[in-house]
Amino acid sequence: MVHPFFYLKSISALGEVEVCLVTSKSRVSPLKQISIPRLELCGAVLAAKLMKKVKEALYLQITAVHFWSDSTIVISWIHRESRELKTFVANRVSKIHQLSSRDQWHHIASEQNPADVLSRGLLPEELRDDSLWWHGPELLQSTYSTTVIAEPTQRDGFDCELRVSERTLETSLLSSKNFDFFNHLMDLSNNYFKIIHIVSYIYRFIENCRSKVKKRGPLTTSEVNDAETWLIKQDQSGINLSDPSGNLKSLNIFQDDKGILRVGGRLEKASIPYSQKHPAILAKNSKLSKIYFITLHKKLFHVGPQGLLNAVRLRFWALGGRNLARKTVHTCVVCFKCKPIPSSQIMGNLPYERVNMAPPFSITGLDLGGPYFVTYKHQRKGVLNKIYVCVCICFVTRAIHLEILSDLTSDAIIATLKRFMSRRGKCSKIFTDNATNFVGANSQLKVFYKTLNFPDQNLAAYFTEEGIEWNFIPPRAPHMGGLWEAGIKSVKYHLKRALGRSRLTYEEFETVIIQVEGILNSRPLTPISNDFDNFEIKTLAENNKGNSSSLEKMEYRLSEYSPTERKVDDREGQCNVWYNGNCKGGFYTSLQLAFRARR
Secondary structure (H helix, E strand, O other): OEOOEEEEEEEOOOOOEEEEEEEEOOEOOOOOOOOHHHHHHHHHHHHHHHHHHHHHHOOOOOOOOOEEEOOHHHHHHHOOOHHHEOHHHHHHHHHHHHHOOHHHEEEOOHHHOOHHHHHHOOOHHHHHOOHHHHHOOHHHOOOOOOOOOOOOOOHHHHHOOEOOOOOOOOOOOOOOOOOOHHHHHHOOOOOHHHHHHHHHHHHHHHHHHHOOOOOOOOOOHHHHHHHHHHHHHHHHOOOOOOOOOOOOHHHOOEEOOOOOEEOOOOOOOOOOOHHHHOOEEEOOOOHHHHHHHHHHHHHOOOOOHHHHHHHHOOOEEEOOHHHHHHHHHHOOHHHHHHOOOOOOOOOOOOOHHHHOOOOOOOEEEEEEEEEEEEEOOOOOOOOOEEEEEEEEEEOOOOOEEEEEEOOOOHHHHHHHHHHHHHHHOOOOEEEEOOHHHHOOOOHHHHHHHHHHHOOOHHHHHHHHHHOOEEEEOOOOOHHHHHHHHHHHHHHHHHHHHHHOOOOEEHHHHHHHHHHHHHHHHOOEOOOOOOOOOOOOOOEOHHHHOOOOOOOOOOOOOHHHOOHHHHOOOHHHHHHHHHHOOOOOOOHHHHHHHHHHHHO
16 A cells, blocks of 8 residues: 655744644555555655645645655656656656656655554554654654655666667658649539639739739639639640540540630531530549539539539530539439438329320429428518428429419419419419328318319409319329429429528528529430530420520520421421420420430
């Protein structure tokens, strides 16, 4: 056992000395057998810790602190540097040096050490009158000597803990490493536009160092374009144009006036942007192309591989882009979490309205999604407001129109239909779910479908005036409404990834809904060709707006051709029939087959 003691010595103004025991502490020796000097050293560590606790507990001004030990080996260890000792002793000596100084440690004879009283044992009657226990050794009563025994009396126990000095050789290793700034820049972020801004600010800093006129404020378009040009050229430096085994020959690659490699072709006179006629090439599986695919995937609300590749090719031609688009979507964590595993079932025949030609949105499926919760402008607290998303999907083209309902009354339904038909044209038939399909649904949705099944006077009059034939699918047959259920699924696909759990205002939610509508209607109808001369991508948005609203602007001049010229190219003729909204020829038949394949 180890036994540190703490005595307090006070000297009065008359020179009277009083020494009394304040506290003591005992600790059992560890089970693992260690040498006596090491055990004495553990006692010294315990004494230093005890002194710190006592000084914190006593609200007295203590002028001096001294430690005594009857082990000359421990005293010698404490007066050495810890780096000269082995690990066990060095760690404890270092702890003692933190709590005390070397000149505070002194040697005392074993017969004057009160710790031996506890080790040898004493009867209670003898302990009561034991002056050594209660008042300490006699040297505390007088001016004691602070002579330090620096050298131990037993050299064996001391020398065994000394660290053997080894001859060390100092060597210097110099290495050089080429710093690849471009790859380091690609590791900073996975946002394409953020990387461009970083390079733009670097260019601005260099320009400000060279010029007396300092540029301040937001980045200009020219600065951003210069930064993007540098990034593209750095990415293209890894392309081997002389590789005969590659497929670069078929792209007719040329270098523009800025030194950027672009795809050739025969579209020089086409009335489309230069970046679409000759898209810049991105190296296969390069960091820049991966970052651009990821950024565009998030910007377009986590669009699928086909739509992502279509959006990328409006500006760049990424080598191996189709595989990279699939990999980007499949490795997206948000898409993985939101993608359920569908069950496959044998479906019945498509209804008559799905497989026969009709004007867009003349036959429409209608369904509700929600409720969603929004706040109004400047609303910081209070109850959130419920709104619903009305999905109108065309039976013929599967184009989607989205409207927002603030409530489920007949007036709200009439207003929604008026807005819908004012934008998309008059409907002749509207199909919707039967109210019995919503047994476990929200009670307000039950009221909505009950209103449609049993319309009030205003709603019935509106159907009659507009000549709308309202149809309901059979009860307990939700699979017969798969068309609008798929539309609801597509809308929720983007809303889940774009909104998450955020709370938007009514105007912000309406903006997101319109953006989602544009993205859904901008999906390509047919697989994207690898032919760089075939730049036209057929989308549903072209029927009503002339171009895909969510992607880069594409200019079309097909209306300039005469009817006789339209017969020259059968594919071009089919496209013009689609653009003009005519329901002629075999284009709709092939279109319906494409829709059925997409199902």
